[in-house]
Amino acid sequence: MKLAINGFGRIGRTILRQILALPADSNIEVALINDIAPLETCAYLFQYDSTFGPYVGTVDVDETGLIVDERSIPMTQSSDLAQVDLTGVDVLLDCTGIARSSDVARRGLQAGAAKVLISGPSPAAEVTIVVGANEDSLGDARIVSNASCTTNALAPLLKQVDQIAGVHSAHMTTIHCYTNSQPMVDAPRGDLARSRAGALSMVPTTSSATHLIDVVLPHLAGRISGAAVRVPTASVSAIDLVATLEQEMGLEDFQAELHRAADTSPVLGWATMPLVSTDLRARPESLVIAGTETRLAGQNQVRVFGWYDNEWGFSARMLDVARLMSRV
Incomplete structure (x- = not known):
């Protein structure tokens, strides 16, 4: 599964920590991270976390993005996600907190992602899913809210x-x-x-x-x-x-x-x-x-x-x- 993360705040950074802790055969690839903050700031906030403590591995940057444990993760700093190439991405995780209107929520699809999962309530979502409650309602929705x-x-x-x-x-x-x-x-x-x-x-x-x-x-x-x-x-x-x-x-x-x-x-x-x-x-x-x-x-x-x-x-x-x- 190829994922992209839009918005590298509290949820975006926590998701990346969890992905990096998965076994090597988990078959999850982070294809890209997009955030408007400077790359060095994103790297610093990922490495040093006031809640969960410092990241136990190595964190660095180069001209293309993050390097975590020698794993390169491309980063972009676009305020308009529709201008980012997300071709081949299975699910875009929109963690910006602003995907509340249909035009904003659909920008990930316009950029090439197959589907968009929003990290919060959103009236623009086709369906709101909570695992353990109504995941059977997912269907073939392309824009989904993960609720709160x-x-x-x-x-x-x-x-x-x-x-x-x-x-x-x-x-x-x-x-x-x-x-x-x-x-x-x-x-x-x-x-x-x-x-x-x-x-x-x-x-x-x-x-x-x-x-x-x-x-x-x-x-x-x-x-x-x-x-x-x-x-x-x-x-x-x-x-x-x-x-x-x-x-x-x-x-x-x-x-x-x-x-x-x-x-x-x-x-x-x-x-x-x-x-x-x-x-x-x-x-x-x-x-x-x-x-x-x-x-x-x-x-x-x-x-x-x-x-x-x-x-x-x-x-x-x-x-x-x-x-x-x-x-x-």
Whole structure:
């Protein structure tokens, strides 16, 4: 599978780290990276990462692009992707965060890529896919959204809970680390609360996952609400889900069924130790359920808590969906 990465920010760099860690026979080639930042800056930020630590191999540059562990990866610095030659690329991973309109999303196709996978919600996508929830809906779509990190954490969990006991209604709170959408010091933003310094306060705000669940799991549309609290940590977020079940279940039975579902899921994990957020850094699962945190009120209201590395896990799902797209 031949991939290209457009946008070498947090997700683009994390995806490259994961690709480079794959076995030699993984059959994934990074044909090109495009980013408007200077080549030397891209190399520096890839080599020295404040969240995941320094890259363990060698990173260098030449006139054509990056050289990582003696592996040459061409780089371009074009603000118009349509001007870049992507002939032969199976999937373009658009990690710019700006592919929200059809004309922008299609530039990868115009440049020669067979398909485009967008690293976030996008109304320009033909379909939104979350592995573990609705990957069977992929079809032959050429422009696909990988949803959001929180949707990737929530949707597989909701699907399993619904299969175990039926979800009548639910509310999700994501306790989310700060991101680049928040300022380091107080500065104007569209959302007044998000105008405050992200590393100094807990900030109540919204989550795109609330809308995306309706798209990914349409049979639950209108039954799931959600909100976010941005917290002053640099990585790893959490899901706190309270659901009213359609079937009455005892706590032990529910825990056993959920544990069994996590063990057989390709994207869910299970933890029994009393972990804290830093313990989950660089975990590839979409969500690691904290089994001992499960609670039951009465016979049909359940609380489930889980952790997710909103960058590493999401990037792992980008690669999973790209593999699915390249096989269609």
